[in-house]
Structure formats: C-alpha cells, structure tokens
Amino acid sequence: MRALALVLALAAGAALAQEEKVVLKDAPGRDKAMQCLACHSLDYIQMNSRFLDKAGWTASVNKMINAFGAPIPKEDVDAIATYLAENYGKPSAK
Amino acid sequence: MDRRSILKAAAGALGAWSVRDALAAVGSMAELGFSEIPDGALVEQLLHALPGKVPLIKKSYRPPNYETPVEYFRRPITPNNAFFVRWHLAAIPQVGLKDWTLGVGGESAEREFKLTMDSLRKDFKPAQLTAVCQCSGNRRGLFEPHVTGVEWGVGAMGNALWRGARLKDVLQKAGVKSDALEVVFDGADHGALDKTPDFVKSIPIDLALDENTLIAYEMNGAPLPHWNGFPARIVVPGWTGTYWVKGVTSIKVISKPEKNFWMSAAYRLPRGRFKTPSYKSQMTEANEPITTMVVNSLITSVRNGERVPRGKPLEVRGVAWDGGAGIGRVEVSTDGASWAEARLGKDLGRFSFREFAHSVPTRETGALVVMARARSASGETQVNELIHNPAGYHHNVIQRLYVEIV
Numbered sequence: 001m002r003a004l005a006l007v008l009a010l011a012a013g014a015a016l017a018q019e020e021k022v023v024l025k026d027a028p029g030r031d032k033a034m035q036c037l038a039c040h041s042l043d044y045i046q047m048n049s050r051f052l053d054k055a056g057w058t059a060s061v062n063k064m065i066n067a068f069g070a071p072i073p074k075e076d077v078d079a080i081a082t083y084l085a086e087n088y089g090k091p092s093a094k
Numbered sequence: 095m096d097r098r099s100i101l102k103a104a105a106g107a108l109g110a111w112s113v114r115d116a117l118a119a120v121g122s123m124a125e126l127g128f129s130e131i132p133d134g135a136l137v138e139q140l141l142h143a144l145p146g147k148v149p150l151i152k153k154s155y156r157p158p159n160y161e162t163p164v165e166y167f168r169r170p171i172t173p174n175n176a177f178f179v180r181w182h183l184a185a186i187p188q189v190g191l192k193d194w195t196l197g198v199g200g201e202s203a204e205r206e207f208k209l210t211m212d213s214l215r216k217d218f219k220p221a222q223l224t225a226v227c228q229c230s231g232n233r234r235g236l237f238e239p240h241v242t243g244v245e246w247g248v249g250a251m252g253n254a255l256w257r258g259a260r261l262k263d264v265l266q267k268a269g270v271k272s273d274a275l276e277v278v279f280d281g282a283d284h285g286a287l288d289k290t291p292d293f294v295k296s297i298p299i300d301l302a303l304d305e306n307t308l309i310a311y312e313m314n315g316a317p318l319p320h321w322n323g324f325p326a327r328i329v330v331p332g333w334t335g336t337y338w339v340k341g342v343t344s345i346k347v348i349s350k351p352e353k354n355f356w357m358s359a360a361y362r363l364p365r366g367r368f369k370t371p372s373y374k375s376q377m378t379e380a381n382e383p384i385t386t387m388v389v390n391s392l393i394t395s396v397r398n399g400e401r402v403p404r405g406k407p408l409e410v411r412g413v414a415w416d417g418g419a420g421i422g423r424v425e426v427s428t429d430g431a432s433w434a435e436a437r438l439g440k441d442l443g444r445f446s447f448r449e450f451a452h453s454v455p456t457r458e459t460g461a462l463v464v465m466a467r468a469r470s471a472s473g474e475t476q477v478n479e480l481i482h483n484p485a486g487y488h489h490n491v492i493q494r495l496y497v498e499i500v
Binding site for chain 2: 018019022038039040041045047048050051052056060067068069070071088
C-alpha cells in the first residue's frame with residue numbers, strides 16, 4: 001500500500017520514536033487518513049480537534065493536496081474527511 | 095462585579111475543565127486567564143525535550159513545533175535552550191559550518207557571491223540588538239471560534255540578544271540596483287515531497303536596508319541552536335517571526351514581488367483590519383501580508399483561580415512588547431474599571447521585552463480580576479475583544495486572571 005510504503009521510507013530517515021506514540025482512533029477510514037504521515041506527524045489532527053465539521057476537514061485535506069502537493073488520490077478525500085469529521089470533528093457535527 | 099459573578103465568569107472561562115484539571119494540564123491557557131486551546135490540542139500536547147533543549151510544550155513532532163512554557167518569561171531574556179521551535183517543513187538538515195555557504199545575488203544585485211561563516215564574521219562589522227521573535231500565530235489556539243493551524247498558547251515567542259552582520263552591509267557589497275523591490279530569503283529546510291512549496295520569504299527593500307535587519311550568527315552570546323536556525327538566520331526586529339528565515343542559505347535582491355505560496359497565500363490578513371504598516375508590493379484587493387507585531391503583554395506571576403492570603407500584596411509582574419515603537423506604559427487593573435501604572439523594568443531597546451511590575455494591596459477578602467494593558471510608545475494599546483481573522487494572527491486581547499483573596 002502506498003501510504004505504508006511512504007511511512008516506512010520516512011521511518012528509515014527520521015527520528016520517529018516519539019511520533020509513533022501518536023495513534024489515530026481506530027475507525028473506518030483510518031488507513032486512508034494515515035496518508036497524512038507522508039508530510040507530518042499525526043498530532044496535527046488531534047491538535048486541530050474538535051472544532052471542524054466535515055466541510056472544514058474537507059477544506060483542510062484539499063489544502064494539503066492543492067497547496068502542499070500531498071499525493072492523496074481524489075477519490076480518497078471524502079473517506080478521509082468523513083473519518084476526520086466523525087472522530088476529530090465538532091461534536092455537534094457528528 | 096460581585097464575587098459570585100466573578101467566579102461564575104472564571105468558571106465560564108475554564109469551560110468544561112474544572113480548576114483542578116486545568117491546573118494539572120500542560121500548557122493550559124485557562125490557567126493564564128485566557129480562553130482554552132482546542133480540547134484535542136490540550137490532550138495531545140506534553141512536555142518533551144528536543145536534543146539540546148529543555149522540555150518544551152510539544153505541539154507537533156514533525157515538523158517540530160514546540161512552545162516555551164510561561165515560567166521562562168519571568169526574565170527578560172529567553173534562554174536558547176528554552177526558545178520556542180517552529181518549522182513548516184519536515185526536512186531540516188543538520189548544517190555543518192564547513193559546508194555552509196550563503197549565496198547573495200539576484201536580478202537586482204550588481205554582483206553575485208558566496209559567503210562562508212568566516213567571511214560573514216570577519217568581512218562585516220558585527221552588530222547586535224535585543225529583539226522579540228514571535229510567531230505570527232502565537233495565541234492562535236485562543237481564538238474563538240477556533241481556526242486551523244498550530245494551536246499555540248502564549249509561548250510561541252522569545253526575546254534574545256542577536257549578533258551578526260547587518261544585512262545592508264552585505265547588500266551593499268552586492269550592489270543594489272535602482273529597480274530593487276524586495277529581498278528574498280531561502281533556508282536549508284524543505285518539504286518531505288518535491289511538490290511542497292519551499293519555505294521562502296521576502297521583505298521590502300527599504301526594510302532590508304534598515305540598519306537593524308541582521309544576518310544573525312549568535313543568539314545570547316552563543317551559536318544559534320539547530321532548532322532556531324543554525325548557523326545563521328535573518329533577524330527582522332519588530333516584524334513577526336515568519337520573516338526571520340532560519341538556516342538561511344540564499345539572499346536575492348529582486349525587482350518583482352515574490353509570488354510563492356508562503357508570500358501570496360499564507361501569512362495574510364484581511365486588508366485594513368489592523369493598524370500595522372502595509373507591505374505595499376505584496377498587497378492585493380482582499381488581503382495583505384502580516385508585518386509588525388501588535389502591542390501585547392503577558393502576566394507571568396499570577397495564576398487564574400489562585401487563592402492569595404489577605405494582607406500579603408499581590409505582585410503582578412510580566413513582560414510587554416510591540417512591533418518596534420517600544421513600550422510606553424503598562425497599566426494594571428483589578429476591577430476592569432480603574433487602572434494603575436506599573437513600574438517598567440530596564441529598557442533593553444525598543445524591540446525587546448520590557449518587564450513590568452505592580453504591587454496590589456489585599457486589604458479585604460473577595461475576588462479580583464487581574465488585568466494588564468500595554469501601550470506602545472506610538473499610542474497603540476491591547477484590545478478588549480479579539481479582532482478575529484481567518485489565519486489566527488495578532489491575538490493581543492487583555493488577559494483576565496481571577497484571584498480570590500482569602
């Protein structure tokens with residue numbers, strides 16, 4: 001899987017011992033959300049919770065693709081945003 | 095305000111957190127009398143020491159973003175090993191002095207050359223000044239409603255004595271052509287992916303030629319820590335940290351506005367919302383880049399919810415700073431209505447933290463709301479209500495700490 005390959009490539013070079021302690025909630029869509037690891041640690045997600053609704057998370061994921069060049073397939077955007085909104089979204093947005 | 099309503103307001107400020115929980119959490123902003131950072135950020139952050147640093151408040155591991163705990167602001171100079179850490183991009187090469195060179199040139203420079211650290215130190219007369227380096231988004235986490243980004247509390251800032259070459263001396267050696275508009279800085283850092291825009295920033299040519307703009311190779315009398323831009327960083331006193339490019343490797347004088355993502359899309363404010371100076375060559379109809387810091391202060395001697403024995407004066411101390419006018423005065427209030435002028439500490443220059451102190455008598459029991467309001471020498475003051483903006487910049491709301499005299 002592409003996301004896993006990226007993670008492994010990064011793990012080889014960077015000091016990730018601490019970062020590995022950050023674990024995303026186990027729920028559908030988690031594997032796709034793990035693609036975020038290509039560029040940054042997962043604590044960015046937790047840090048930006050819980051105040052975004054699904055539209056807010058969609059905008060964030062799209063910014064990562066369009067502004068920062070994240071290699072996330074377009075068809076994964078909705079699954080990732082849904083996962084983030086459900087697990088790290090505004091409580092009322094659930 | 096009677097005691098009951100003050101305590102109710104205090105409870106409101108603490109939100110879902112009990113006083114006990116708030117005091118136990120690392121980097122809680124409720125403890126400082128502010129609205130709290132997002133609950134996810136509060137849960138995730140912890141004290142963690144990067145190599146060469148004391149434990150700082152970890153906001154994110156990669157790229158590393160670490161905040162200085164409030165106790166380090168109880169002195170006017172922030173130690174290098176406690177100075178906050180802020181990077182946008184995850185690849186931050188360890189730079190060896192032997193390998194490092196600083197390229198100088200650009201279309202609006204007469205000459206191009208490369209400087210070694212030896213030549214930067216020896217060929218240009220050293221200059222030094224004390225200046226606050228503050229992330230544009232310091233206190234972003236306190237925005238209500240919250241906005242996305244690194245959810246900083248109050249510690250994405252520090253004050254240091256910077257020593258280096260004046261940028262204008264280096265530019266003079268290069269020869270600045272008459273069409274020069276901006277000076278662009280690039281550092282050794284880059285994204286994990288080739289497609290990620292490199293972190294490149296520009297400043298107006300007149301600011302680049304200002305005698306206070308430095309290429310700093312020392313911080314508080316020591317080489318810069320790796321995490322703060324070793325071996326050299328740009329120092330733009332008064333302007334927010336985004337322009338203080340770390341690990342600088344390239345300086346270019348250009349005749350057209352720099353258009354990369356970090357200039358044209360990031361670090362922007364809705365046009366006209368703040369009274370800070372404009373960066374004219376970068377303005378659009380809708381927005382403009384952030385420039386200088388707004389006047390601000392931080393009380394470091396009082397905790398929200400603290401109980402103080404009657405009869406013992408309450409010492410209100412802290413630091414104040416602004417975008418380069420210097421601090422004119424700091425006033426302290428314990429009722430939100432009357433204000434008393436605090437004593438100011440030693441003047442370390444107009445770009446530095448200025449300490450303040452005020453002693454409040456505690457003759458009667460009851461609740462107090464402790465506030466400090468800094469005023470710059472140019473007459474700007476801190477605000478009562480947040481001036482909201484999409485990227486979460488310029489939070490300088492007056493702090494409100496609830497204290498009970500018992």
